[in-house]
Amino acid sequence: MLVSKTKCGEWISLTEVQNQEKLKEIRRKEIFFCPECSEQVILKIGTKRISHFAHKVGSVCADSYERESEYHLRGKILLYKWLDSLGLKPSLEPYYQEISQRPDISFVYEGVQYAIEYQCSVIPEELFMKRTNNYYQANIVPIWIMSGKNIKRKGSHKAALSSFDYLFLSKSPSEQWRIPAFCPITNTLISLHSILPVTVKNVITNYSMIPIEKAQLADLLNPSWKQLARLIEWQNEMKKQKDMSPLYGGQQNKFLQDLYNHSLIPSLLPPEIGLPVSNAPFIETSVLKWQCYLLMDVFHHQRSFSMKEAIHAFRKRVQKGDIKIRNLPLVKEGNGIAAVNEYIQLLVQVNYLKMLNQNYFQLARKQYAENYSNQEKMAKDFYQEYGKLICNHLNKVQ
Numbered sequence: 001m002l003v004s005k006t007k008c009g010e011w012i013s014l015t016e017v018q019n020q021e022k023l024k025e026i027r028r029k030e031i032f033f034c035p036e037c038s039e040q041v042i043l044k045i046g047t048k049r050i051s052h053f054a055h056k057v058g059s060v061c062a063d064s065y066e067r068e069s070e071y072h073l074r075g076k077i078l079l080y081k082w083l084d085s086l087g088l089k090p091s092l093e094p095y096y097q098e099i100s101q102r103p104d105i106s107f108v109y110e111g112v113q114y115a116i117e118y119q120c121s122v123i124p125e126e127l128f129m130k131r132t133n134n135y136y137q138a139n140i141v142p143i144w145i146m147s148g149k150n151i152k153r154k155g156s157h158k159a160a161l162s163s164f165d166y167l168f169l170s171k172s173p174s175e176q177w178r179i180p181a182f183c184p185i186t187n188t189l190i191s192l193h194s195i196l197p198v199t200v201k202n203v204i205t206n207y208s209m210i211p212i213e214k215a216q217l218a219d220l221l222n223p224s225w226k227q228l229a230r231l232i233e234w235q236n237e238m239k240k241q242k243d244m245s246p247l248y249g250g251q252q253n254k255f256l257q258d259l260y261n262h263s264l265i266p267s268l269l270p271p272e273i274g275l276p277v278s279n280a281p282f283i284e285t286s287v288l289k290w291q292c293y294l295l296m297d298v299f300h301h302q303r304s305f306s307m308k309e310a311i312h313a314f315r316k317r318v319q320k321g322d323i324k325i326r327n328l329p330l331v332k333e334g335n336g337i338a339a340v341n342e343y344i345q346l347l348v349q350v351n352y353l354k355m356l357n358q359n360y361f362q363l364a365r366k367q368y369a370e371n372y373s374n375q376e377k378m379a380k381d382f383y384q385e386y387g388k389l390i391c392n393h394l395n396k397v398q
């Protein structure tokens, strides 16, 4: 940590005193205490490392639970200086007694209190949730910023997100999915945005990088990007999954068995199964899989069905554990059901389902490809005809 209290209750912040000689002089005269637990802490003055306060070995303070890395300390200082340069008068490591929490930085903007948690190490999901909820209850808006080095970039428009990374996912006021990150080595504010989950871990995403000295507060609080739905990447990923899925376990794979029992072959699935919807992050199970379950449980029978029935079928799969729902602590509205709703609406728009009346739907075309080249052509034609519509749909909802 960078802030402590002296014996007479004065605050000392290491961003203000950086001269090492001066720090050594202060250290000779003063004793320092943790603002959180009041234990005595040690001032570590570094020549190569950043000077900081540390708890003694064996401390039980919540603060000492997470060893702060050099990377984290550096990032915290840079973010603090950035907010300070914007004239926001930020506080470094303020301690909120009522919730016993100390974010890295806090500031007030337009009457709203914000707390920045620049989280570089992995913490248990429960702790992340608890801290987040405590902030909300204390009327503080938390901004969780991921460490830049933890971004697992897999290509110019791809990333892998762990379940921990997903906790950072939020919606910008313009309704775009995003994860903010900061890298103190390149001094860049990074945003993963317009995120489309493909598998449990892999996503298609856009990256925005802004050097911190050029960044505005809006880039953190209210970012807005021109939506670029990556349908080409999406098509490729779906094709890959449909082709590859049989390779992942035959007999043991319950999902594949389910498909074969319905006379469905993964590589010949219609292009309408595996469509991007903006509410997809609420579902942990891959898009292809949960949409396949709807095909098997609902569309495939060719009977008319209501939205309620489709949602019921989805819920049953959730109960059975075939479909997993994701916890998104920073997102207040939306859920897996919204994704199902959206998907069915989209299927009506691409004429896969027809709407009989307000609440009833029926499969409009049941055609499965006979062979692989036939399937490829179907997919190509489908995206040629409906690609733009799918993009518009995503933009409108997202």
Ligand SMILES: [Zn+2]
Residues within 6 Å of the ligand: 034, 035, 036, 037, 038, 039, 055, 061, 062, 063, 064
């Ligand atoms: Zn402490």
